[in-house]
Every structure is written in C-alpha cells, then in structure tokens.
Amino acid sequence: MARHDARNWHDCTKMTRLFLVASILLLQGASGQRVKVEPEVTSYPGQTVNLRCAFTDATGIQLTMVTWIYEPKEGERLNIAVFHPNFDPNYPDSPVKGRVSFTPSPPSLTSPSIQISNVGMTDEGKYICEYATYPSGNEQGITYLVMLAKPQNSATIVTVDAGTKPVVVARCESKDGRPAAQISWVTTANGNATTVSKPGTDNTVTVTSEYRMVPTAKDNGKDISCVVSHRTQVKPDSHAMKLAIQYAPQVSITGYDNNWYVGRTNVVLTCQATGNPVPVTVQWKTMTGEMPDTVQIKDNQLKVLKVDDAVNTTFVCEVKNRIGTGKDQVTAIVRGNRLPEKGPTTGSIIGAIIGVIILLAIIGTAIAMFRKHRNNKLNGDGPPKYKPPPPKKTNSSANRTITSSAPVAEDTPLQNQSYNTQIDEPVTDLDAHHNDDDDGYGEEDRDHYYSAAPSGWDDPGNNEVPPFYMRTNRDPQDYDQGPNVNRGDSFVSPAMFV
Template identity: 55%
Template structure:
C-alpha cells in the first residue's frame, strides 16, 4: 500500500508540474529600490482549454498571500486597495488580455521582495500558475574604523567593520598579520527589509602592535569587486626609555662624551628629565633636551645618570652608571682590522702563487719525459779475498775467510729505465749470453764506455790476480 501511494503521489506531482509549465513566467527578476519592474506571464497555445480569469498574487517570505491584480474578460481589471503595491501596480496593456496579462510595479521598495504568482482559472483543468521571485538588491554603505586602545593583558576590540542597509546581507572578512580573533558577524534586519552586518577584530594589545596594518574587506552582490579599507592600529602605552652612548671607556680628560635618552610612547612623550643618583648634576655636564653632553670627563662623572620621560598615560625611566678610568682602554679600531685583513690577503696570495708555480712545474716535468743523461753507475763490490796482495802473500787459510766487501763502480742501465720504457727490449738479446758470466762482461764493457776507456781483458769474480793496465 505504501509503494502504491508513493507511486500515485509521484504521478500526480508530475501531472501538476507538466500543467504548471503551461504558464510561462520568468523564474527570477532582480531590481533596485526606486525602479520599475515588469513581471511577465503568458499562456501559449491553450488549445481546448478555456481561459476564464487571471490573477496576480503576492506572497511574502512569511507565507502571507495577497491579491494585487485581477482581470476578467467580462468585468475588466481590478486592483485591490489592501495590497502592499496598491497604486503602483498595473497591467502592461490597456485594456489587458488573457493572452498577455503581464504587470508592472513602479517605484519598487525593498519590502516588495517576495514571490509573485500568475494564476489562470481554466476549464476544465482548473487553476494553473507560474511563480516569479522578485529579488531586491540594495548596495550597502560600508565603513571601517579602528578603536584606540591601551596596551594591556585582556583581549579588546581594536577595529570594527560595518556594512549597513544592504540586500542581501554582505560578507565581511579581515586581512592582517596580527594574531587576533574575528568576532561572529552580527546581522540586523532593518524595517525597510535591508540588512546591516557588523564584524569586529579582537586582540590583546601590546606596544609593538601600534601602527600595524589591518584591513577590512566587504563583498556584496551589487559590487563588482570587494571594497577594502586599509587601517593602522592605535595602541597607547606609557613611555619606554633607554639610555645609549656609554662605551665603558670614559677616562680622565676625555672630551665630547654624550648620553642620549631614547624614548618611545603613545601619546608622544611631553617631558624629559635628567637626574643623578647623588642628586647633584656635575658642573661639566650640559643637559640638551634628551641629550647629556659631558664637556670634560673627571672624577665627578663617576655617577649614576637617570632619564625620566612622561606622557599622558604615565612615565618611564632608565639609568646607567658611568665608571671613569684613569687611562683609556685600547680601542680595536678599523685600522687594526684593516692591517690584519691585509696581512691575511698577502698570505693567501703568496700561497696561491706558490701553488700555481708547483702545478706548472709538475706539468712541465711530465711533458718533458725522463732525463737524457745517465745516472752515476752503482758500485761493483769486490771482497778483500778477490784483490791480490802486493806486500803480503795470501795464505790458503786467509783465502777461506769472507771479509767485508768494498764497492767499485758498475753500470746497469736496465735499472734506470723510465716507467714508460719498461716494456722495451734490452740491448742484449738472450742469445748473446753464452756463459753465466756474460752479464759481468757486459757490465765491464759498458763501464769502460762510460768512463772513456776500454778494458782489454776481464777476469772472473773468483780470480785473485791484478787487473791489466788500462789506457785512459
């Protein structure tokens, strides 16, 4: 049963919707206060349906319905006097007709916003209607201001933004680097059907917040782009004071020493007072508004100087104790730093030049290859047993002992070959070596060539006779 009832209701709504579509109206009409608006209505191609009467009904949002215009082909047009648009509404054509029963409303007001129903009385289908929504637009008046506050520890409103007498309600947003909060917008319905929107920005104000930027932006349907209001916060606070100028190097006889009292406050400080902890200002000191000038430093300057600054919210103070030295402290000036920097630059430059020279020399050596001259030959060693003795005969027992060897020059060119030439074949082939002592003969021959003489005969290492004479 439930499914059957739901299906029947759906069919009925579909039929009613198809019937309602036969009355042609504009779904929405937008207007501004003081203008004239036209509400169109047509019933095209009625066919066998007989149109007997047409009525315009005004329905507010609160569901209150009122007839504002009625036309009957026999009795003519009628405009009820109790309607909210009485005296300002009329049919477009005179005389009106059922084919085009459109109406006009002059000097529309914000209270004219609502639903306007064009309803036909027909036979045999009954009443058929079309609904037009009249939307009234009102451009709001926007305003933003800051609130002068005093620095404290409690959140307060520091800026307000308002969009009044707009339709529909405007949208308000904030832009600021501050770490505050935006209050919930408050919308107020006005008697003329407009809306006023108010928004506030809250912050725990600090002296550092004074003068910071904050902007309010209002967006509304009647405006092509948001309206922006840039502002600067106004935070009042008592003076903040700091004494500067003392470098901890005031010595006896120093001239042109100064102390400056720097003060910051809102409102601007009005008075600045210099005092000393001892109560007496030294004779060599001159007070020049926020500046304390010491003509010549002496022992009377060994004192505590106090600066007091006042504005309408209160006062602030700072003090500094001066210690007079007998001799000035060495000052690390710009000259010392320049000398040190110059020395450092010279050291770096010399190191850089040395590095470049070394790199070039290494590249040149690698390019030139191995040295062309032959290195000195290694010493060939002979034992005392190998040498013949001239003065003392050599006994058999002495020949059996091995004594310390003494070196004499010998040449081995293969030991001085460059790494690049270690794969080259030796000047002597293996076929030339006929005996185990061939290497020694070769060495003796090469040594003779190196020193400019030739050996006519050679002896084995085991012989004990003297070498033959050589020709130099």
C-alpha cells in the first residue's frame, strides 16, 4: 500500500513539473512575440538592407532602451546600434560602423528599425533587436540576414581512353555562389558522381562535381547533363554534353556471300570500321602475303574482277588510329559451280503458301465440325428420346389363298402349290404389348423377328401353332383345328384350304 502511494506521489510531482515548464515557455513565447521582426532578410552584395523592429503592445510596460546586436556565424556578439530616448543614437565600433543607421531619423522606441548600406558577404549573420523594459526586463526579436551570390556555372567533358578502371569523364563547377549550389547528373551511362565544396572569394562557396565511370567504346557519344540548382536561379541550370571516349578501331568485312565460283566477276568486299579518333589508314592484305592480280583496292573496298583459284585465300583488313589497330578477316572459298540463288521473293512465296494451306485447313475443320454438329441435331444422335417400335408380327401363311381346286394331299410337294399373294395381309400392331414384362415375349421370342427367313414367310412364336408346312408328324385332322391364340399373339386364323 505504501509503495502504491509513493508511486502516485511521484507521478503527481512529475506532472506538476511538466506543467510549470510549459507555463514558463508559454509566457516567454507570449512576451517574445511582442517584439515583431522579420525572420529572414536576403540581399546581394552592394545593396542596402532594412531590418525592421517594433514593439506591438506596450500596455502596462515602460520601454527604456533599444539595442541592435550583430552575431556573426563565427565570433562574438557586437552592439552595432543603441537608442535611448534621453540621448542621441549611438553606433559602437563594429564591422558595419559607418554603414548602419536608425530609420526613420530620429528613431522612436516603438519602431527602432535600422538600415545597412553597401552590404557584403561578411555581413551575413544574426541581427537581434533587444528591448529593455520595466518591469518585464529584456525582450528581443531575431532577424537572419542571408547574403546571396549568384554562382558562375560551367561544365566540361574529359576525353579519356577506353579502359577497365573508373576515371573522371565529366566535370561540373558552380563557382563563388552563396549559399552553396546543388549539382546533379543525368545520363544513361553507368557511373557515379563525387561532389566537394570549398570556400570562394568574399565568403562565397565553390562547388565542384566529377562524374566517374569505367569508359568503354559503347559509351562514346552518350548524352550526359550537369544540372545546377541555386537559390538565385529561377530554374535549374542544365549543361548538356556528350561523352568522349577514345578507342581502337573496331573492324568488320562485309560483301562475302559464300558463292564465289570460277568465272564470277566484280565481287566486292567492304571494310567497315569505327573508332575514336576516326581511323586514318586502311590496309588490305592476304594471309599468304601476295595479292592476286585480279584484285583491285580502293580505299576500304577490295574488288575481284574475275574469280579464279588465285583468290581462294584469306583476306585481311587492318585499320589504324592514334589509339591502336583493329582488323578483321574473311576466307574466300572458290567453287567450281555456281550455287543456286534464291529469288528475293522465294521466302515470301513459301511463307504465303504455308499460310494459305493452314488457313484452308482451319476453314475445312470448322466446316466439318459445323456439319457434324448440325447432323447430330437433325438425326438426334445421343441418348434416344423415344423407344423405336418392334417389327410387326404377321402370319402370311394364314392369309394366303390356295388357288388349286383339288384338295391338297398330305404328301403334295410345296413347289406344286399355288398361292395368291395379291390380297393384303391383316396384321396386328403389337405396340400395345411391347413394354409389358409378362406378355410372353422374352429375349428368345424376339429372335424370331430377326431370322433369316424369306420375306412373307411365317416365323411363329414359341406358343404358336406352326403351319402345316412347318409341322412334323402332321395329322390331316389337325388341319381343321382352330387357332390357339394366346395373349399378345395375332388373332388371324390359320389358312383355309379349298
């Protein structure tokens, strides 16, 4: 319990101290705001600057005296101007004596502004307007005098040789500026910058920046810009340049098509070279040391008037500049026969044919798929929407009329019997019993409808009485038997014999 009370007492004491400190700072801020000055004044060398000061609210306060104090960035405070209502203004010894004065003249305690003429860079610093008051004591306001000097900006390219170590390729300088300038670089070259500052004349600053990189031939001629930003400039000052990197010639031979055959005329090899500085000499030679008689050389071109076995060699082109030498070579192979040359449009024709074939294949595939889809819809492919009816069952023998006038003997051959097949046979639609599971037609019964018997011949079911020509052990008296019709069978009676 005692520990808890002690902790609470400590917290209360801490809060009280913070409150007191905040109150003191608030009072000091409120009192300091009564001395009104400009926070910052800028000027160029040789100009006259006005440093204004005023006491905004003197109610209940007696203003006794005003003192202007100069505090340089390096050095001690110095009184430069003092005013007391009972005395004349006083200007103690200081760097600005003879150039500082109260304005207006005579001054007043409520507005004791001063002016400094012919200011220089060394006049930059802090100027304090301090009031002696009663009973508040001293109150003050601070003005910073910033001296500006527009720098002289310049940029140069440093010509270097291609190498493997970082070197300075460009410099940029902002000379005698105040305050110090800011320098940046804009380029696609891969490098970095180093910037240094040093004091200039009359308290100014000179800033120098160098751009370093590993110089290569491919970087030659790339754009690089130095951008200088300064307070005295409306916009940044940009200096555009191009990198200057010297390198030995880079050489390549063009014109050989691998089709030099005996008798070919006027074939040309061209020696192309780039370098910095520009190459000045081009020399053609062969690996054997002797140049064929049919070869003519002019500048960077080698012309073979007529191809023969003598030009079956290696040609070398050497190019020189101040940095070094570059060379390239090509080996010419002389053929006995000319290679077939492809026409300029062969490739395009082949490509067009292939494209047409592919297009036709795509169109044909699309048409086939469309027709198949349409046929499927028309034919109803897929799961059947209804069950097809079974074949109709007929007893053709029962509907035929024997035309013979004599009774048919039991042993009369079937070939001698004549039947009239012109009369329509009555049939029975068995659809009504197609789906009955107990109608007497099983899988074995259905096989009769798909037998290989000739059209029009009966194919009786399992429970039907076969016709006389299909029965065995026939009895004549059986001919007159009535039909034995079962459920689901045809109700047509057997044939009647006359």
